[in-house]
Amino acid sequence: RRHRExxxxxxxxxxxxxxxxxxxxxxxxxxxxxxxxxxxxxxxGKAAAANRGKRGGDRAVKQTQGQAQRQVKKDxxxxxxxxxxxxxxxxxxxxxxxxxxLQLAKDFLNTQLYGPHTNRAQANEFFSLENKKNPVxxxxxQFVDKSWGQEKKQRATRFKKRWx
Amino acid sequence: xxxxEVHRVRFxxxxxxxxxxxxxxxxxxxxxxxxxxxxxxxxxxxxxYFQEKVIPGSEARSVEALCxxxxxxxxxxxxxxxxxxxxxxxxxxxxxxxxxxxxVWSMAANSTGTQLxxxxxxxxxxxxxxxxxxxQFERNLDRRKGRILCLSWHPSDTRIAAGSIDILRVFDVxxxxxxxxxxxxxxxxKVKRECIVxxxxxxxxxxxxxxxxxxxxxxxxxxxxxxxxxxTISTSAVLSxxxxxxxxxxxxxxxTGATYQFQLLPxxxxxxxxxWVRTKPFQHHTHDVRAxxxxxxxxxxxxxxxxxxxxxxxxxxxxxGYDAALRKFTFPHRRLVSCARKARLLxxxxxxxxxxxxxxxxxxxxxxxxxLPLCRMPExxxxxxxxxxxxxxxxxxxxxxxxxxxxxxxxxHLYRVQYEGDSISVKKVPKVPKLLLPAYQLQFSADSGSLFxxxxxxxxxxxxxxxxGGCKLLxxxxxxxxxPEAVYLLAASADGHWVAAVSGDWAIHIYNxxxxxxxxxxxxxxxxxxxxxxxPVTNNLVIAYSDxxxxxxxxxxxxxxxxxxxxxxxxxxxVWLERDSPITHITFNPKNPSHILLHDVYMFCVLDKSxxxxxxxxxxxxxxxxxxxxxxxxxxxxxxxxxxxxxxPLLFADLLxxxxxxxxxxxxxxxxxxxxxxxxxxxxxx
Numbered sequence: 058r059r060h061r062e063x064x065x066x067x068x069x070x071x072x073x074x075x076x077x078x079x080x081x082x083x084x085x086x087x088x089x090x091x092x093x094x095x096x097x098x099x100x101x102g103k104a105a106a107a108n109r110g111k112r113g114g115d116r117a118v119k120q121t122q123g124q125a126q127r128q129v130k131k132d133x134x135x136x137x138x139x140x141x142x143x144x145x146x147x148x149x150x151x152x153x154x155x156x157x158x159l160q161l162a163k164d165f166l167n168t169q170l171y172g173p174h175t176n177r178a179q180a181n182e183f184f185s186l187e188n189k190k191n192p193v194x195x196x197x198x199q200f201v202d203k204s205w206g207q208e209k210k211q212r213a214t215r216f217k218k219r220w221x
Numbered sequence: 222x223x224x225x226e227v228h229r230v231r232f233x234x235x236x237x238x239x240x241x242x243x244x245x246x247x248x249x250x251x252x253x254x255x256x257x258x259x260x261x262x263x264x265x266x267x268x269x270y271f272q273e274k275v276i277p278g279s280e281a282r283s284v285e286a287l288c289x290x291x292x293x294x295x296x297x298x299x300x301x302x303x304x305x306x307x308x309x310x311x312x313x314x315x316x317x318x319x320x321x322x323x324x325v326w327s328m329a330a331n332s333t334g335t336q337l338x339x340x341x342x343x344x345x346x347x348x349x350x351x352x353x354x355x356x357q358f359e360r361n362l363d364r365r366k367g368r369i370l371c372l373s374w375h376p377s378d379t380r381i382a383a384g385s386i387d388i389l390r391v392f393d394v395x396x397x398x399x400x401x402x403x404x405x406x407x408x409x410x411k412v413k414r415e416c417i418v419x420x421x422x423x424x425x426x427x428x429x430x431x432x433x434x435x436x437x438x439x440x441x442x443x444x445x446x447x448x449x450x451x452x453t454i455s456t457s458a459v460l461s462x463x464x465x466x467x468x469x470x471x472x473x474x475x476x477t478g479a480t481y482q483f484q485l486l487p488x489x490x491x492x493x494x495x496x497w498v499r500t501k502p503f504q505h506h507t508h509d510v511r512a513x514x515x516x517x518x519x520x521x522x523x524x525x526x527x528x529x530x531x532x533x534x535x536x537x538x539x540x541x542g543y544d545a546a547l548r549k550f551t552f553p554h555r556r557l558v559s560c561a562r563k564a565r566l567l568x569x570x571x572x573x574x575x576x577x578x579x580x581x582x583x584x585x586x587x588x589x590x591x592x593l594p595l596c597r598m599p600e601x602x603x604x605x606x607x608x609x610x611x612x613x614x615x616x617x618x619x620x621x622x623x624x625x626x627x628x629x630x631x632x633x634h635l636y637r638v639q640y641e642g643d644s645i646s647v648k649k650v651p652k653v654p655k656l657l658l659p660a661y662q663l664q665f666s667a668d669s670g671s672l673f674x675x676x677x678x679x680x681x682x683x684x685x686x687x688x689x690g691g692c693k694l695l696x697x698x699x700x701x702x703x704x705p706e707a708v709y710l711l712a713a714s715a716d717g718h719w720v721a722a723v724s725g726d727w728a729i730h731i732y733n734x735x736x737x738x739x740x741x742x743x744x745x746x747x748x749x750x751x752x753x754x755x756x757p758v759t760n761n762l763v764i765a766y767s768d769x770x771x772x773x774x775x776x777x778x779x780x781x782x783x784x785x786x787x788x789x790x791x792x793x794x795x796v797w798l799e800r801d802s803p804i805t806h807i808t809f810n811p812k813n814p815s816h817i818l819l820h821d822v823y824m825f826c827v828l829d830k831s832x833x834x835x836x837x838x839x840x841x842x843x844x845x846x847x848x849x850x851x852x853x854x855x856x857x858x859x860x861x862x863x864x865x866x867x868x869x870p871l872l873f874a875d876l877l878x879x880x881x882x883x884x885x886x887x888x889x890x891x892x893x894x895x896x897x898x899x900x901x902x903x904x905x906x907x
Contacts, residue, residue: 155301155302158300158302158323158324158342159283159300159301159302159324161342162300162323162324162326162342162368163300165368169417169434169458170458170476170509171897171898174414175457175458175476175900176456176457176900176901177898177899177900177901178898178899178900178901178902179898180893180894180895180896180898180899181894182901183507183899183901183902184890184893184894186904199894
């Protein structure tokens with residue numbers, strides 16, 4: 058039953074992704090048109106740019122390709138009005154070659170030890186036999202899996218963000 | 222004896238970091254250990270395997286290789302590309318040299334300890350000279366493609382064997398050229414992955430031992446480039462390998478948590494031809510064993526399940542006693558919890574944050590063994606995050622609960638906590654006196670009016686805490702003859718008259734706080750101090766040593782007490798001396814001056830000085846038998862040690878008031894579910 062629910066969630070997720078992509082295509086054009094129609098309205102323009110800046114900033118963080126990259130570039134151009142602090146300032150000194158090497162090394166280690174060909178088991182599975190065979194039988198080690206209902210939780214947090 | 226209401230705390234979410242590297246000091250009886258979070262620890266074998274030094278890690282530091290050089294100097298190198306020398310007296314990284322080869326995967330010192338070779342990400346092996354001030358780059362050996370994951374010097378220091386991906390290379394040190402190149406994946410059919418050589422060892426006979434990701438341990442002849450023997454011991458990778466000094470025994474660790482011993486044994490009785498045979502399998506760990514070491518008498522392994530296991534070899538032991546017992550260490554040998562007794566608060570120390578909790582309460586009473594319902598749940602009051610990548614060295618909360626202090630390698634923070642009804646406000650104390658950091662131990666005085674800071678070179682700073690939120694440096698105590706090591710334990714008396722400090726050279730000094738002078742030093746003992754405390758009424762200093770001995774020293778009289786002399790004359794019970802973990806906290810019951818409360822990881826004990834000591838023929842853990850006896854029979858069998866083993870593993874235990882105890886446990890299974898994934902074990906019938 059849980060398997061079916063997981064499949065349903067996957068399908069729902071894909072639907073949502075398609076819907077979002079469609080929305081993304083529409084929204085920037087709509088706002089652009091608005092801005093083009095009413096350039097002298099300074100506070101509105103600022104607010105609109107700030108909103109778009111925020112959304113663009115969020116998407117830049119999520120690192121989606123194509124649409125989002127174009128969106129971010131446009132935002133950078135229009136950032137005469139400072140958006141409300143959804144930016145990160147990084148020192149170029151910190152983003153050095155060492156960081157890149159370190160990341161590559163860590164990725165290599167991860168794939169070798171925890172990659173697809175290693176036969177890794179979840180903690181629940183691994184320790185479940187002990188709990189079943191103990192003289193005092195106990196429940197599963199991790200009774201609740203935190204990844205259940207991920208979609209609902211994500212939607213709830215997004216809903217909260219919109220209303221705050 | 223007493224009935225106590227016990228607050229059984231299991232919400233300290235400590236997850237110790239896994240063991241990544243091990244290095245035995247060649248002639249010193251010490252073991253250096255590095256963890257996945259960058260922490261470096263030193264264990265002293267002679268002091269009953271006590272964790273005598275701890276250098277906390279850092280987010281910016283990763284340690285992939287650790288080695289001893291030039292006798293007492295400890296070097297580490299990691300994926301950050303630097304080679305760091307650790308200052309073991311000041312417990313911090315001393316100097317750092319950039320390897321200039323990208324992330325460093327492996328490091329080894331030659332047999333004389335004068336040169337270090339590192340294996341880098343870019344495929345080069347670099348040689349460094351160990352000089353008195355640090356290390357100096359000497360030269361690069363022949364560089365080829367493929368990261369060098371492991372390397373080993375030949376005992377004559379003329380050749381180095383290095384393991385890479387699919388390839389094993391042997392370099393000649395003088396010329397720097399590759400003199401042999403062996404393909405390691407030659408014998409594996411129909412598998413498309415690459416063969417990673419995880420660890421390597423070069424024996425003096427010219428045999429190169431390698432372990433790889435296909436679960437094989439292989440013996441090669443380096444000159445001819447041929448395979449002498451191949452043992453497939455596991456379906457998962459064999460991650461680590463260590464050879465004994467006599468080169469007749471090898472220990473290997475695998476990804477499944479199993480370790481195996483190989484021994485060089487004659488083919489037939491009395492025959493001269495010898496062969497390597499896989500002799501003993503062990504399953505001490507549940508997760509990957511990424512580090513193994515071989516001392517002269519024991520097999521040592523450390524896994525990603527944060528356990529250090531020391532398995533003494535029976536054939537090397539003279540007699541079958543406690544020396545030959547298996548030792549397993551999961552939790553640190555120091556206190557990570559501090560308690561504000563009056564305010565009923567607990568401060569938990571994590572590597573990068575602190576948590577302040579208020580204990581729950583109950584209105585009901587019950588009989589022995591009953592679980593009482595709570596009328597107020599324990600509350601997580603404050604979480605203090607430490608800024609920056611460095612991990613926390615020490616932390617403390619004052620007895621009244623309104624001051625919290627902690628120290629990292631370069632920062633010292635003091636906070637004032639105010640409680641207004643249900644709300645908490647935490648304010649940082651702005652101008653803290655400039656001290657030589659880090660602070661290795663913090664202890665508030667009993668009246669919460671001063672803070673004692675343990676510092677380098679045996680010194681103890683006394684800071685006076687001022688209302689509404691400030692502090693100033695009152696005095697700095699130093700031992701009269703100076704000390705190169707740092708102070709790691711402090712104890713303050715309840716009347717605010719004395720403070721005792723233990724430094725890394727195991728000397729205990731007692732200072733007088735009224736006239737700010739050194740009072741006396743406790744006579745030297747041949748073992749490390751694991752816990753100490755000053756009695757509130759008699760001002761006796763109770764000391765627990767790592768060999769499980771207990772001493773009581775009278776501070777006003779400057780000598781051991783009569784009870785302590787009696788304990789030394791009679792000797793402690795054999796079962797008491799054969800405990801695996803050191804005592805990390807000693808406390809007292811103000812209403813019962815003859816009681817001493819102490820605990821280690823597996824037991825909690827109330828020591829009653831007014832009762833007789835048990836001799837070796839009596840049962841030490843006799844609480845359950847005493848409960849079943851009638852009153853008069855009980856009186857005859859009563860002895861001083863009242864031990865409770867109900868709460869384990871115990872990280873902290875303290876007396877809140879005369880009827881109330883708090884026990885902080887950390888069930889091992891809770892730790893194991895938060896570790897990286899283990900390898901699937903197929904069990905018969907499941």
